Structure formats: structure tokens, C-alpha cells
Amino acid sequence: MLPKLRPCAPDNTKHVVRQYGVAVSLCLEGVVTLGGGKTLTVHAIVFKPKYDLMKKTFLLMMVLYFLLASCKAPMYTIGMNEQDFLKHNKVTAVKQTESISIYKKINYPFGAPAIVKFFYFQNGKLIQVDEGQRAVDYRIQVDN
Numbered sequence: 001m002l003p004k005l006r007p008c009a010p011d012n013t014k015h016v017v018r019q020y021g022v023a024v025s026l027c028l029e030g031v032v033t034l035g036g037g038k039t040l041t042v043h044a045i046v047f048k049p050k051y052d053l054m055k056k057t058f059l060l061m062m063v064l065y066f067l068l069a070s071c072k073a074p075m076y077t078i079g080m081n082e083q084d085f086l087k088h089n090k091v092t093a094v095k096q097t098e099s100i101s102i103y104k105k106i107n108y109p110f111g112a113p114a115i116v117k118f119f120y121f122q123n124g125k126l127i128q129v130d131e132g133q134r135a136v137d138y139r140i141q142v143d144n
Helices: 010-020 051-070 082-088
Strands: 024-033 039-047 092-096 100-107 115-122 125-130
Touching: 082 115, 082 125
Parallel strands: none
Antiparallel strands: 024 039, 092 100, 100 115, 115 125
């Protein structure tokens, strides 16, 4: 005959936690009557699996990895060598002459429109980076 189980008293749950050093998710107890008037107290304890913490840690580490990996810094500086630039960046050549080279790089950020950058080299050194439009030199405001 199966005993009717009820939740453990808080003291019993604390004892299990102290004795085994693990978290208890469910503790049930009951009394079984044996032949001859003898009784036996039964405890059913369900421990929280240890892999829950490992799963959470793994997921947190993966999220941090993807956040850090997706925030990659640009690999260019004004004045850098053209060969070093080409080693670290995947670009398309737009124009190449003896002294001037122009490269184009398109970035596709997640959920945003494409970003196009042009890199201008003169005599093997990076001299300018822009988005394909000349910046405004002067702005004239006309008051009526």
C-alpha cells in the first residue's frame, strides 16, 4: 500500500540541504503502516539537477561571445600600409592606377541598411575613408 505523501516540514528540507549540499526542488513525506502495527516514515526528495546551473552558465557564455564577436572594431587607420589593410579587410577594388587605389567595403549590420565605405590609397598609404560622398566644406546660411 502506497502512503499518502504530503510536503515535508521545513526542518526536514533544511536537513537534506545541509547534509547533501544541494538544492531541493520537492520534498514529500508519508507514513507506511506495516504488519504488526509498525510504521515506516517515507521521504521522497527531488533534487534540482546540477546541470541547470551548467546550462545557464553555458547560455550566458554563448550570449556574451556573440555580443563580443558581433562588435568587431574596424581594422584600419589613416596612414596604414595598403598590404596590411588588404590582409585584415575583405574589400572590392573600385579603381587602381600606379599611385592611387580605391576600395569599397559593404557591411550588412543585423536589421539595418547596408553601410558602404570607400578607402582611398595614394602611394600605398591610406589617406581617406568616406561613404562615397564628399563632405560639406562650407555651409552658407541665408537670412531673408
